[in-house]
Amino acid sequence: MPDYDGAVTEATNSGAVTSPAKRGRGEKSSPTIYDIARLAGVNPSTVSRALSKPGRVSAKTQKIIEDAAEQLNYRVNPFARALPTGRTQTIGLIVADITNPTFFDIIRGAETTGSARDYTLVLAESAESPETELVAARRMLSTVDGLILASPRMDDEKILALAADKPVAVINREIEGVPCVVPDVNKGINQAVRSLASNGHQELAYVAGPPQSWMSSRRWEGVQAACDWYKLGAVRLESSKPTVDGGRQVARDVLASGATAVITYNDLLAIGLMQELQAAGMHVPDQISIVGFDDIFGADFTTPPLTTVRSPLGECGSLAATLLLDMLLGQDGPAEAVRVDTELVVRGSSGRLIA
Amino acid sequence: MPDYDGAVTEATNSGAVTSPAKRGRGEKSSPTIYDIARLAGVNPSTVSRALSKPGRVSAKTQKIIEDAAEQLNYRVNPFARALPTGRTQTIGLIVADITNPTFFDIIRGAETTGSARDYTLVLAESAESPETELVAARRMLSTVDGLILASPRMDDEKILALAADKPVAVINREIEGVPCVVPDVNKGINQAVRSLASNGHQELAYVAGPPQSWMSSRRWEGVQAACDWYKLGAVRLESSKPTVDGGRQVARDVLASGATAVITYNDLLAIGLMQELQAAGMHVPDQISIVGFDDIFGADFTTPPLTTVRSPLGECGSLAATLLLDMLLGQDGPAEAVRVDTELVVRGSSGRLIA
DNA sequence: ACCGATCTGTCAACCGGTTGCCAACTATTG
DNA sequence: CAATAGTTGGCAACCGGTTGACAGATCGGT
Structure with missing residues (x-):
């Protein structure tokens, strides 16, 4: 089954080195459900249903529409979809410091888990500042479906306020009423x-x-x-x-x-x-x-x-993403914090004291 | 001058721990330009112009509208704006491996420069695979205003095809016709x-x-x-x-x-x-x-x-972002690759050969 | 006081999907 | 064969901004 959320096809572009096509009116912009509807001989709303509401249209019509969509190399316009529904298929992640390796694995864990479920990760950093963090979180919140806060620096109440707006998951902190992943x-x-x-x-x-x-x-x-x-x-x-x-x-x-x-x-x-x-x-x-x-x-x-x-930082990122995506599916968050285990890794910097 | 692209104000939320408000119709969703228009006694289109086209409306009306916007704690709906214009105020960055520290500084450089000019960074990784990279790039391209490819693994022609669609900047590779930053x-x-x-x-x-x-x-x-x-x-x-x-x-x-x-x-x-x-x-x-x-x-x-x-990886990220953002402002990319200097840092792992 | 030029606000169409509601059509059953 | 229930597709409104066209208001110059 083709995936209209991210299809890849060879564009028949013969390497012209001009500046990118401007989004001017009447340009050869990407095909819409209206194009598909015309090609398939049905109503645009039927196309919309065929492509996003499985089972709502008959198998026959479904097939015709899918073929037409494929033929036109159709891909949904995320903004047009987001406007009425509010769904954007993205999750936000805010970390304290992008260059701090602690967050690498968290980022990767969240990215991987998100991608696997067709969500795109949007990243921001707070530069260890509670204020910057809140600004970033607020700005993000309007564009993502849910937010992961890794080691948040802002107050509990601020986080609760954010969580009242959209699903939020937290890593490295425990807050009553917010799903948390805590080592x-x-x-x-x-x-x-x-x-x-x-x-x-x-x-x-x-x-x-x-x-x-x-x-x-x-x-x-x-x-x-x-x-x-x-x-x-x-x-x-x-x-x-x-x-x-x-x-x-x-x-x-x-x-x-x-x-x-x-x-x-x-x-x-x-x-x-x-x-x-x-x-x-x-x-x-x-x-x-x-x-x-x-x-x-x-x-x-x-x-x-x-x-x-x-x-297990990667696991934390992955778990937080899973929690968040499950909430987006309508499930309740876990009643209490999800705990992951820590363990001592003995290497050379600790040992017997030689008095 | 208030910034309607990311205002932060204290939400009067008293920490209710219920699930996030659903985006149901008739909910107390965020204010729109129509709310402002009603409050200010003008037409919505005037509000739109006042908030995004400086100089198009009279100073007096401007003031009234700005006050109303502030009073309502208005923030633009990015999707509604993106739909007719195509502009999203985001740039994409694709790296080969999120956990490779080489990219940390590139990421941070691009993020910082982007943020400074009110652009949000969207991150994806290709896991060192040309195919994954292309999929990620295509998926991103529909949601961002421009794309930065750091150390791309895909063919030149694929990159040129992407660049024909939206502005693209490349780091660590030189491609005729695409703005590049190359040490x-x-x-x-x-x-x-x-x-x-x-x-x-x-x-x-x-x-x-x-x-x-x-x-x-x-x-x-x-x-x-x-x-x-x-x-x-x-x-x-x-x-x-x-x-x-x-x-x-x-x-x-x-x-x-x-x-x-x-x-x-x-x-x-x-x-x-x-x-x-x-x-x-x-x-x-x-x-x-x-x-x-x-x-x-x-x-x-x-x-x-x-x-x-x-x-200077941070500089590369920052330069690439600058190039890209300048192109978004309508400027042409540089005729040839932007070069940055490299230098040897002598530490202990190299030295005299002791035969 | 008159006239054209400039300024300012309004109207309405539009971006591209989604969805409630309804009508038509199909299938099931008595 | 008619009545009824269940499917399926179409219509139209809507999400929230943007923008071209236009008309009324304002203004300066003579």
């Missing part, structure tokens, strides 16, 4: 802290992420709880930004804290921190152990390779 | 080969990228020319895919080639190659020097950090 950090954190404790560490530092980050708070809580259990001291340090550079800047505070093990909000911080500590002559992991979060691209390039708590 | 690899390659020659290398291997990659061929040509000049032997090796994994797989061939210096099509290959060679006991750079391409995120995380020929 359950406790398992991974417990593994990490246990591993550090068994390697002789007694004082641990957590380098936090952006203050608006819900996930950063959860991770800190998880670290505190695990440290309590394993009888480690835990101190929280702030970072200026959740990037490699932010990690370098926080190195001073880490040293000053006296901790021998560090868990950072994300891998970028961990990498920057490790670089700076090594530049200052510290030995990782002999003198200080470093554990990151997310297992991003590049985490295993470092020397030593980074120990990290892996979240 | 001029020769400068960087010359620096690289000279550096390698001066470090005692005599046999060099180039690890090629995907066969459809125009840029891979240019790089190979550049390497050949430079090796000729500096009197080095040059051999070309094929990779299965332009990823870290592909780099690992080609390590065997590199060793078999007897080359003491390797230039790879991109950094991912270089990183994988280096990992595999080191795992096999080789010492980088004492026994073999490795030079990558692009200076992607993470290239400096490796041990030793990667020497690489940097292309």
Whole structure:
């Protein structure tokens, strides 16, 4: 069965190198259902039904219309369809930072899942700013069928307001009444802290992420709880930004804290921190152990390779897209957050403390 | 002056957690120019002109209408606007692989430049397949005002066919009649080969990228020319895919080639190659020097950090977007490809050959 | 005060689909 | 064979802006 939402056929264009055909009136613009109707000898509305409402027209007419459509190489005009229906076959995704590898897998997961169900992904970034994020979200909301917010920085109430308008799914944050996909950090954190404790560490530092980050708070809580259990001291340090550079800047505070093990909000911080500590002559992991979060691209390039708590980010993106698309089909979102597992990936940046 | 293309105002929504308002008829859907017209006591067409054709209506009426629009928190319906005009205020970007860091900066560059001129970026990936790329391009073309192809894999003629339809800009490839942004690899390659020659290398291997990659061929040509000049032997090796994994797989061939210096099509290959060679006991750079391409995120995380020929990818994305947007304003594209400079970034993975 | 030029707002058609409603047609059944 | 139920196709209104054509209003110049 041909797919009128994205048919591909060889255009009989012999490589003219003029400027693109202007959309002027009377130009040879793309065929419409009216063209098909004329060719098939039926009413345009019948064509519309044949192409989008399966079963509404008789098999015979259906066939005639489909043949005519194919002959004309017809493709629906998405705007004409969107105008009366509001449906656009697109979903929006807003990430905090396009160049942060953490989001790569989320983007790909959402894109792949969306494509598989004939939805196009529209991407925007918030540059880690709650305001920019809200602007982007509002602008998007009018053009997409639903929205995925990955690690949103704006307030819960803003998100709820958006969700009241169109379906919204959230990754890396839990909000009552909005479908969420959240890595359950406790398992991974417990593994990490246990591993550090068994390697002789007694004082641990957590380098936090952006203050608006819900996930950063959860991770800190998880670290505190695990440290309590394993009888480690835990101190929280702030970072200026959740990037490699932010990690370098926080190195001073880490040293000053006296901790021998560090868990950072994300891998970028961990990498920057490790670089700076090594530049200052510290030995990782002999003198200080470093554990990151997310297992991003590049985490295993470092020397030593980074120990990290892996979240299945691709799966998060894919799950969020699935949740969203199911909601678009009229299903209710899940009653509570969908949790995915995290796990410790032990590499070389953590290990026995050599006093 | 308020911006009706993306106004943000506090919605007076008190956090109801029901499912999103359905787009049913008669719902409290968003205000239209008809609502404004009624409120302002003018004709809808006047409203339309006031909001989009500066100068066409009197200052007084303009003011009245703008006030009414603001009062109603009006925002244009993009579909209604797109239907008669064809303009959508979006540009499409197709990349070969979303998770390849090479494209991160391109994406961000295009996104930033687009946003600054009130265009939204729509992203798709081709998964390195010419067919998928064409499908994605065709699907996009009907919904965007223009298209950027980053490192396209499809044939020139296909691209020309697309370009005949809507403005297209291309990155990392040169096609007669289509505006292109192309890093001029020769400068960087010359620096690289000279550096390698001066470090005692005599046999060099180039690890090629995907066969459809125009840029891979240019790089190979550049390497050949430079090796000729500096009197080095040059051999070309094929990779299965332009990823870290592909780099690992080609390590065997590199060793078999007897080359003491390797230039790879991109950094991912270089990183994988280096990992595999080191795992096999080789010492980088004492026994073999490795030079990558692009200076992607993470290239400096490796041990030793990667020497690489940097292309200003962010600038490429930004330039391509600028070219495209200028064409949308009616300007002609540049007569020939826009070239940006490349330069060698010397890090630890290349150096003196210790025989 | 008159006249043409310019400005400003209105009318109506249009972009290309979707859909409620109705009439005609087909099939089923008594 | 007629009555009834179920299908199928057509008509026309509608989604929300844009725009060419035009007429009334305004204005400057003489």
